[in-house]
Amino acid sequence: MALDLDRSIIGEEFDRTTYDPLTAEELVAFATALGETDPHYTQPGPDLVAHPTFAVRFKGKKFFPDNLPESLRFRMSFDAGKDLDVGVPVRPGDAITIVSTLHDVYEKTGRTGTMVFVVVRFTLLNQRGEQVAIVDNRLMYRGQDQ
Amino acid sequence: MSGRRYDDVLEGDELATRELVLEKDQVRAYARATSMYFARFTDDEGARKEGLPGMITPGNMSMGLLGSFVEQWSGAGTLRRLGTTFRGLVLPGRTIRLCGAVTQKDDATRTVEIDVWLENDDGERCVIGTATVRLP
Numbered sequence: 473m474a475l476d477l478d479r480s481i482i483g484e485e486f487d488r489t490t491y492d493p494l495t496a497e498e499l500v501a502f503a504t505a506l507g508e509t510d511p512h513y514t515q516p517g518p519d520l521v522a523h524p525t526f527a528v529r530f531k532g533k534k535f536f537p538d539n540l541p542e543s544l545r546f547r548m549s550f551d552a553g554k555d556l557d558v559g560v561p562v563r564p565g566d567a568i569t570i571v572s573t574l575h576d577v578y579e580k581t582g583r584t585g586t587m588v589f590v591v592v593r594f595t596l597l598n599q600r601g602e603q604v605a606i607v608d609n610r611l612m613y614r615g616q617d618q
Numbered sequence: 619m620s621g622r623r624y625d626d627v628l629e630g631d632e633l634a635t636r637e638l639v640l641e642k643d644q645v646r647a648y649a650r651a652t653s654m655y656f657a658r659f660t661d662d663e664g665a666r667k668e669g670l671p672g673m674i675t676p677g678n679m680s681m682g683l684l685g686s687f688v689e690q691w692s693g694a695g696t697l698r699r700l701g702t703t704f705r706g707l708v709l710p711g712r713t714i715r716l717c718g719a720v721t722q723k724d725d726a727t728r729t730v731e732i733d734v735w736l737e738n739d740d741g742e743r744c745v746i747g748t749a750t751v752r753l754p
Binding site: 501504521555610 | 644654677682685686689694695697698704
């Protein structure tokens with residue numbers, strides 16, 4: 473699958489979505505579903521913060537930029553993994569904004585042929601503009617000859 | 619919020635492996651809590667219609683399990699970074715093992731790098747990754 477990409481779109485913000493303020497119940501439900509027992513993540517009160525991987529539950533309204541080639545936008549992809557950088561803690565009442573950018577597009581050749589990886593970056597900010605997290609979402613597309 | 623001190627960690631230290639049965643209801647609870655209540659994560663029959671062997675665990679949940687596993691060793695609030703690669707399907711209703719080993723220490727930042735992985739009961743590493751924790 474030859475990559476025909478205008479690389480100037482990399483790094484451009486293509487979506488900005490703000491969620492309603494979070495409740496303590498949402499934070500606790502997330503942590504409890506992971507089997508967490510630490511009271512910082514599970515006990516409502518002034519010390520409650522979100523589990524550090526809570527940030528990966530967010531996504532913007534639009535997952536791809538409109539100017540990503542159609543060969544990538546409309547094909548089936550696989551969730552190849554995520555990289556999470558943890559920032560300031562998330563607390564009840566925080567309103568999280570997701571700023572989405574196309575972070576990288578690259579090809580790799582392995583035993584099963586050529587694959588294309590698209591990395592969509594979500595930068596999460598709270599209502600004070602503090603960085604809550606950076607989440608890089610790696611999507612993998614197998615070559616059309618696969 | 620931390621329980622472990624930087625000076626008490628050595629490169630090569632292994633985290634005590636955590637073995638658990640990942641129940642289907644726990645996966646459904648995660649799907650519900652993250653607004654991902656899709657058939658592939660909640661219902662065997664619905665997942666099979668998508669060509670899957672049965673309901674599967676969201677990659678995000680596997681990541682969360684590894685994050686909790688690391689912080690149970692290092693202390694709540696210490697995780698700074700977690701990078702994961704999803705290599706295979708994690709099927710609920712089966713035993714999984716969460717494993718890790720310290721690969722590197724950085725005295726300047728008091729951070730510790732840990733290789734982590736989630737393996738199934740056949741010993742296949744379905745999720746691999748690297749965690750960074752900062753310790754007092």
